Amino acid sequence: MARAKCPNCATETESEAAFCPACGTPLAVPATAAGLSGAPTRRAERRPLTVLFCDIVGSVSLANTLDPEDMMQVLQAFQTSCDDLIARHGGYVAKYLGDGVLAYFGYPSADEEDASHAVRAALALQSAMGSLPLPAGISCKARVGVATGLVVINDLVSRGELREVGVVGETPNLAARLQSAAPAGGVVVAEATQRITAGQFTYRPLEPLTLKGFDKPVQAFEALDATESGSRSRARAESARTPIFGRDHELQILVDRWSKVQAGEGQVVLLRGEAGIGKSRLVEALRRHVADTPHVQSTWSCGPNTADSALYRSPSRLRGRPASSEANPPTRGAPSSNG
Numbered sequence: 001m002a003r004a005k006c007p008n009c010a011t012e013t014e015s016e017a018a019f020c021p022a023c024g025t026p027l028a029v030p031a032t033a034a035g036l037s038g039a040p041t042r043r044a045e046r047r048p049l050t051v052l053f054c055d056i057v058g059s060v061s062l063a064n065t066l067d068p069e070d071m072m073q074v075l076q077a078f079q080t081s082c083d084d085l086i087a088r089h090g091g092y093v094a095k096y097l098g099d100g101v102l103a104y105f106g107y108p109s110a111d112e113e114d115a116s117h118a119v120r121a122a123l124a125l126q127s128a129m130g131s132l133p134l135p136a137g138i139s140c141k142a143r144v145g146v147a148t149g150l151v152v153i154n155d156l157v158s159r160g161e162l163r164e165v166g167v168v169g170e171t172p173n174l175a176a177r178l179q180s181a182a183p184a185g186g187v188v189v190a191e192a193t194q195r196i197t198a199g200q201f202t203y204r205p206l207e208p209l210t211l212k213g214f215d216k217p218v219q220a221f222e223a224l225d226a227t228e229s230g231s232r233s234r235a236r237a238e239s240a241r242t243p244i245f246g247r248d249h250e251l252q253i254l255v256d257r258w259s260k261v262q263a264g265e266g267q268v269v270l271l272r273g274e275a276g277i278g279k280s281r282l283v284e285a286l287r288r289h290v291a292d293t294p295h296v297q298s299t300w301s302c303g304p305n306t307a308d309s310a311l312y313r314s315p316s317r318l319r320g321r322p323a324s325s326e327a328n329p330p331t332r333g334a335p336s337s338n339g
Contacts, residue, residue, distance in 0.1 A: 145179030
């Protein structure tokens with residue numbers, strides 16, 4: 001049986017495979033495998049999706065000013081940066097539209113952190129704009145819009161060499177309109193995206209926006225930076241206002257270990273359980289329990305979006321840690337959470 005290669009990672013795949021088994025990149029399914037000549041090969045499905053739309057500010061003016069070869073270098077540098085950062089944050093570049101980039105988070109595989117991955121990617125794109133390898137004397141900025149919602153998506157539409165993911169719904173249009181409304185160098189997200197990622201990023205609410213194609217003003221937020229909360233679950237735990245329920249025994253174990261730490265006995269606790277069972281909430285309950293006791297707290301967290309960054313938290317923690325002095329030594333007991 002003939003085998004094809006993934007265009008992204010060059011892994012050999014079965015000729016009928018729809019996705020690369022190594023990296024998940026959608027593959028063009030041969031028309032003969034579907035029994036059709038160039039017709040859509042996979043069934044559409046309804047699913048949540050986060051859409052990121054990004055383009056260069058003033059690209060028309062740049063194109064009118066620059067030599068075509070210089071403009072091509074600008075676009076290639078921009079697109080290469082987008083490819084790298086979007087893939088690093090778990091996104092899928094659906095298409096390039098001139099100087100614009102359309103990316104999906106939640107396709108081809110979904111994750112509960114898709115919305116936060118998209119916002120992190122958007123902030124990373126903006127940070128990278130200042131370091132693009134552009135021709136001498138040239139600088140450019142970008143605008144980014146991010147929206148989350150339900151869509152109907154064709155997993156793959158293939159016609160010969162053309163591969164395209166078809167998405168129908170309000171979300172892609174909203175992301176494009178928010179991108180147009182974003183300030184130069186800014187990231188504007190929809191209300192649904194902000195609600196899902198609340199606590200993970202610092203947002204500035206905007207005045208309701210009047211967007212083309214939308215009957216009512218749209219509430220949106222500008223994403224400023226990421227917070228110390230490494231995941232959606234931890235952000236939820238930190239913002240929880242209700243008392244913890246049904247975990248008295250587990251919490252008492254942690255409190256007992258804390259008492260031993262205060263007595264001078266070092267302790268290490270491994271908290272393990274199924275996803276969503278309440279591990280982060282339990283750690284937050286302990287943090288609140290010891291809040292009035294002098295101590296030094298160090299929280300280290302990581303997630304899938306930092307899987308390729310060795311010792312991700314170490315440099316930032318070492319840079320931000322204040323030097324201790326004999327006049328103000330840290331308390332011997334110090335609870336720490338690691339995610």
